[in-house]
Amino acid sequence: MTLKQLFERAKLVKQRLQEEESSERFREWLSRAKDVWKSYKPSKVEKKVAAIDSGWNYRTYCGFYLYAIRAVAVAQSSETVTDPIVDVDILPMEDDGSGISPELYIQGIAECYEHDLASKVANLLDIVLVDGSILARLNAMRTLSRVKLFREYAVYVRPLKNAKNILFVSKYSQDRSLVHGALGDVYYINRVTNDIGYTEPITFERDGMTISVFYVRLSKNSDAIHVEVPAIVDLEYVRSVIDALYNTAVKGYPYALMVAHEIASLPNDFMDMISEVAGLSVLPTAREVLEVG
Amino acid sequence: MVEIGIVVGEARPEWIQFFAKDVVRVGEFVTVDTVDGQALYLVESSKLESKLLSRVHDYITAMEAKEASKVNPRDTVRYCTARAVGLVKDILKGIRVYPTLPPDPGSPVFLAEDELLRRIFHNDSKEWVEVGRLLRRNSVTVSVNLNKVASRHLAILAATGKGKSNLLALIAKRVAEKNGTMVILDYHAEYYDLKIEKMRFVCPKINPRYLDSEELADMLDIRSDATKQRDVLRRAYTKDVMRSPNFWEALEENLRNEAENEEDFQTRVTARRVLEIIERSLAIKGNIFDTEVESPLNLIEPNKINVLDLSGLTEIQAQIIVAHYLTEILNDRKNAMLKRKSRFRSPVVIAVEEAHTFIPQDRSSRCSGVLARIAREGRKFGVSLILVSQRPCKLNADVASQMGSFAISGLTHPRDQNFVMEVTDEVSTELGASLSSLNTGEMILTGQWITVPALVKVDLVEEKHMGMDLDAVGLWAEDANVGRKRISTEELIKL
Incomplete structure (x- = not known):
C-alpha cells in the first residue's frame, strides 16, 4: 500500500521536473550556465599533488558506541605524504548533552583530522586536494556550535586560511550561488557544456576566511567538479589547476582523491576486527538487537 | 632465496594463495615454510588485475584509468594460487609427503632455486630417462621413470598438434635405448617415417x-x-x-x-x-590374411620398437587385429611369468594411438575387452598401455582411470578438461584451465612416472617427421618442376 503511494509521489516528482524543464526560467538558467563556462585546452604540467581523505565507521552498543577513524594524505602513487592519523575510542551517545548522532560527531572529528593533515602537508606540495566542501563544513558547524567539539573545530580550520594550494573538491555539489537556479549549479553546467573548462572564481566570506569557489571539468564528457580554495585565486590559477590534474583524472575526478578514498576507507569487516581487538565483539550491537526474534 | 610474494587469505595444507611482487607464471615452482618444513608448491593460476581498470565501463574512462593506474603501483594486483606438491625433504628422497598444516598467513613465498629443482627433477638412475625441461626453467632437465610406464600405464591426452606423437616417439626412443619391447598400434600411419634405432614396421597378418x-x-x-x-x-x-x-x-x-x-x-x-x-x-x-601364420606374435620382435601399421583398415578391422595381437601378447606374458615357453621374456609396452577408437566410452569395441583386461591386470604380467588420444572424454573412463601417469596438453573442450580432472587427482580446475594455453610440446606431466607434477617442454625428436602439417605449396612446386629443364632469365631473354 505504502509502496504504491511512494511510486505516486515519485511520479509527481517526474512531472514537476518535466514542467520545470519546459519553463522559460529553466532555459534562462541553462543560458546562464553556458555563459559562465569557459572552454580550455590544457597542457600537461607536472606538479606535486596529494589528496586527503578520511574513513570512519562505528558500532553502537548499549550505552556507548565504538568508533574508528583513519585520515590519510597520499600521493597518486599511493605513497603517504605524512603520517596518517588514526583514532579508535568509545563514547557515550550524549557525552556533553548535545544529543547529536554518532555520524555527525565522528564526521566532525574526521574533518578536524583532514584539516590538520592538509595544513601539515601544504608546505610540501603544489596541490593538496581534500574531499568535500569547506563551505558546507563551516555551515554545518555553525548549527552545531553548542557542541564542545565544534567549538574546537575552528582551531583546525584556521591554519587553512589563505592556503592557496589546498583545494576542497566536491563531486556532487549542491551549491547554487553561480547560476541561482532551482537545482545546484553543477546540474545546469553539465546540461549545457561537455568540454574541458572552468568557471570564473567567485568569493565568499565565512568565519573570517575568504573562500574562492569555481567549477572545473577535467575530462571531456564528464561531470564538472566543484572546487573551493580558502584564499583569493584568479583565472590563471584555475587553469593551472586543470593543467596539473587533467592528465590523471578518471571520469573527470582527480585520481589522487580516488586513491586517498580507497586507502582511508574503513569497511565493516575492518570494523568487526577492531571491535574484536577492543574486546567488544561479545557484546550485542544495536543492529543485532533488531535481528532478535 | 628470492622472495616473490606473501601468503594471503585462506590457506590449506594442500593449497595457498599469494600476492606476488612481480610476474609469476603458471607452472613456476615456489617454496613456503610450514611447521613440517619447507614445502614445494606448483603455481596453478596467475592473475594480474588493475583495480581501477576493473571498475570502468567504457573506453574513454578505461583510457583515463590506464594513465592513472600507471602512477600507482598499488593499483596492479598480481594474485596467484599454488598447489602443494610435497615437503622438500621428502621429495628429495623420492617420497610425496604433504604438509599437515598450511603455512601461516603472511608467510613469505620464495622462488624455488634452480639447484633444488635440478635435484628433484633430474635423475641418473637406470630406470629414469630424460624427456624435456621444466617449462619455466630451461636449465632444469626433467626425467621420468620408465619402470612406472611399463607397469602402471600412461595416458597421453592432448589436442591435435600439441605434441602427442612427438612424446610417444620420444618414449619409444628411450625404450629402445633401454632395449625394451614396445608395440605401437599406428592407426593413421603417423610413424612410417620415424627413423630411430631398433624400430621396425610391421604389416599385421592374421590367420583367418x-x-x-x-x-x-x-x-x-x-x-x-x-x-x-x-x-x-x-x-x-x-x-x-x-x-x-x-x-x-x-x-x-x-x-x-x-x-x-x-x-x-x-x-x-x-x-x-x-x-x-x-x-x-x-x-x-x-x-x-595369412592362412599359414601360427601366431601374430611371430611378427613382433622382442627388444624392438614394433610399429603395427593399421592405416589401411576400417575401424572394425583394426579393432579385430588389435584384439588378436593383444590377447596373444597378454597370454604370452602370462606364460613367461609361469616360466612356460614364451616369446617375450621381458615386459611389453603397448602404445595405442587414437585410443578412443579402440576403447570408446559409450560402447564396447572388438578390442575393448582385452584392453580393459590389460589395464586392470597387465601390471602383474608385465604388459602396460600407453593410451594416446586427442578426445579423452570419448575414452572409456574405467580404462582411463587405471592409468598411473599422464601427459596432458592443449585440451580446449570443457568435457575433455573435466574428464582429465576426474581421472587424475593432480590436475585441478585452475591448472586444467591453463591446458588450452599450452603451446606445442608443452605438457603437464603428472602421476607416478614423475617425481612431482610439472609443466614440461618436451624434447623434440629430431628423427620424427610425423604429425607435422604438409608443406603442400612446397610439394606442388617441387612436383611441377619434375622433369623440366631449368631456364635462367638470361636464357629466356635470348629466346
Missing part, C-alpha cells in the same frame, strides 16, 4: 582360421547390416574349412555349392554376392 564367422565377415568388409550375407558366410565357414590346407578354396567351394544348388533363389543370389565380396577383399587387402 582363428577368426569366428562374424569377425571374418568384418575382415572381408561385409556390411554389419547385411544379415543374409553373414548367414550365408556362417553356414559356409565350417570346421572343415577351418582345418582345410586350402582355406579360401574350401570356403569358396562351400559358397559356390550354395550359389548353385540352394533351392531358394534369394539365397543363391546372396551366396554369389558373398563370393564377389571375398574375391574383391582378397584382391584389395589379401596380404593381411
Whole structure:
C-alpha cells in the first residue's frame, strides 16, 4: 500500500521536473550556465599533488558506541605524504548533552583530522586536494556550535586560511550561488557544456576566511567538479589547476582523491576486527538487537 | 632465496594463495615454510588485475584509468594460487609427503632455486630417462621413470598438434635405448617415417582360421547390416574349412555349392554376392590374411620398437587385429611369468594411438575387452598401455582411470578438461584451465612416472617427421618442376 503511494509521489516528482524543464526560467538558467563556462585546452604540467581523505565507521552498543577513524594524505602513487592519523575510542551517545548522532560527531572529528593533515602537508606540495566542501563544513558547524567539539573545530580550520594550494573538491555539489537556479549549479553546467573548462572564481566570506569557489571539468564528457580554495585565486590559477590534474583524472575526478578514498576507507569487516581487538565483539550491537526474534 | 610474494587469505595444507611482487607464471615452482618444513608448491593460476581498470565501463574512462593506474603501483594486483606438491625433504628422497598444516598467513613465498629443482627433477638412475625441461626453467632437465610406464600405464591426452606423437616417439626412443619391447598400434600411419634405432614396421597378418564367422565377415568388409550375407558366410565357414590346407578354396567351394544348388533363389543370389565380396577383399587387402601364420606374435620382435601399421583398415578391422595381437601378447606374458615357453621374456609396452577408437566410452569395441583386461591386470604380467588420444572424454573412463601417469596438453573442450580432472587427482580446475594455453610440446606431466607434477617442454625428436602439417605449396612446386629443364632469365631473354 505504502509502496504504491511512494511510486505516486515519485511520479509527481517526474512531472514537476518535466514542467520545470519546459519553463522559460529553466532555459534562462541553462543560458546562464553556458555563459559562465569557459572552454580550455590544457597542457600537461607536472606538479606535486596529494589528496586527503578520511574513513570512519562505528558500532553502537548499549550505552556507548565504538568508533574508528583513519585520515590519510597520499600521493597518486599511493605513497603517504605524512603520517596518517588514526583514532579508535568509545563514547557515550550524549557525552556533553548535545544529543547529536554518532555520524555527525565522528564526521566532525574526521574533518578536524583532514584539516590538520592538509595544513601539515601544504608546505610540501603544489596541490593538496581534500574531499568535500569547506563551505558546507563551516555551515554545518555553525548549527552545531553548542557542541564542545565544534567549538574546537575552528582551531583546525584556521591554519587553512589563505592556503592557496589546498583545494576542497566536491563531486556532487549542491551549491547554487553561480547560476541561482532551482537545482545546484553543477546540474545546469553539465546540461549545457561537455568540454574541458572552468568557471570564473567567485568569493565568499565565512568565519573570517575568504573562500574562492569555481567549477572545473577535467575530462571531456564528464561531470564538472566543484572546487573551493580558502584564499583569493584568479583565472590563471584555475587553469593551472586543470593543467596539473587533467592528465590523471578518471571520469573527470582527480585520481589522487580516488586513491586517498580507497586507502582511508574503513569497511565493516575492518570494523568487526577492531571491535574484536577492543574486546567488544561479545557484546550485542544495536543492529543485532533488531535481528532478535 | 628470492622472495616473490606473501601468503594471503585462506590457506590449506594442500593449497595457498599469494600476492606476488612481480610476474609469476603458471607452472613456476615456489617454496613456503610450514611447521613440517619447507614445502614445494606448483603455481596453478596467475592473475594480474588493475583495480581501477576493473571498475570502468567504457573506453574513454578505461583510457583515463590506464594513465592513472600507471602512477600507482598499488593499483596492479598480481594474485596467484599454488598447489602443494610435497615437503622438500621428502621429495628429495623420492617420497610425496604433504604438509599437515598450511603455512601461516603472511608467510613469505620464495622462488624455488634452480639447484633444488635440478635435484628433484633430474635423475641418473637406470630406470629414469630424460624427456624435456621444466617449462619455466630451461636449465632444469626433467626425467621420468620408465619402470612406472611399463607397469602402471600412461595416458597421453592432448589436442591435435600439441605434441602427442612427438612424446610417444620420444618414449619409444628411450625404450629402445633401454632395449625394451614396445608395440605401437599406428592407426593413421603417423610413424612410417620415424627413423630411430631398433624400430621396425610391421604389416599385421592374421590367420583367418582363428577368426569366428562374424569377425571374418568384418575382415572381408561385409556390411554389419547385411544379415543374409553373414548367414550365408556362417553356414559356409565350417570346421572343415577351418582345418582345410586350402582355406579360401574350401570356403569358396562351400559358397559356390550354395550359389548353385540352394533351392531358394534369394539365397543363391546372396551366396554369389558373398563370393564377389571375398574375391574383391582378397584382391584389395589379401596380404593381411595369412592362412599359414601360427601366431601374430611371430611378427613382433622382442627388444624392438614394433610399429603395427593399421592405416589401411576400417575401424572394425583394426579393432579385430588389435584384439588378436593383444590377447596373444597378454597370454604370452602370462606364460613367461609361469616360466612356460614364451616369446617375450621381458615386459611389453603397448602404445595405442587414437585410443578412443579402440576403447570408446559409450560402447564396447572388438578390442575393448582385452584392453580393459590389460589395464586392470597387465601390471602383474608385465604388459602396460600407453593410451594416446586427442578426445579423452570419448575414452572409456574405467580404462582411463587405471592409468598411473599422464601427459596432458592443449585440451580446449570443457568435457575433455573435466574428464582429465576426474581421472587424475593432480590436475585441478585452475591448472586444467591453463591446458588450452599450452603451446606445442608443452605438457603437464603428472602421476607416478614423475617425481612431482610439472609443466614440461618436451624434447623434440629430431628423427620424427610425423604429425607435422604438409608443406603442400612446397610439394606442388617441387612436383611441377619434375622433369623440366631449368631456364635462367638470361636464357629466356635470348629466346
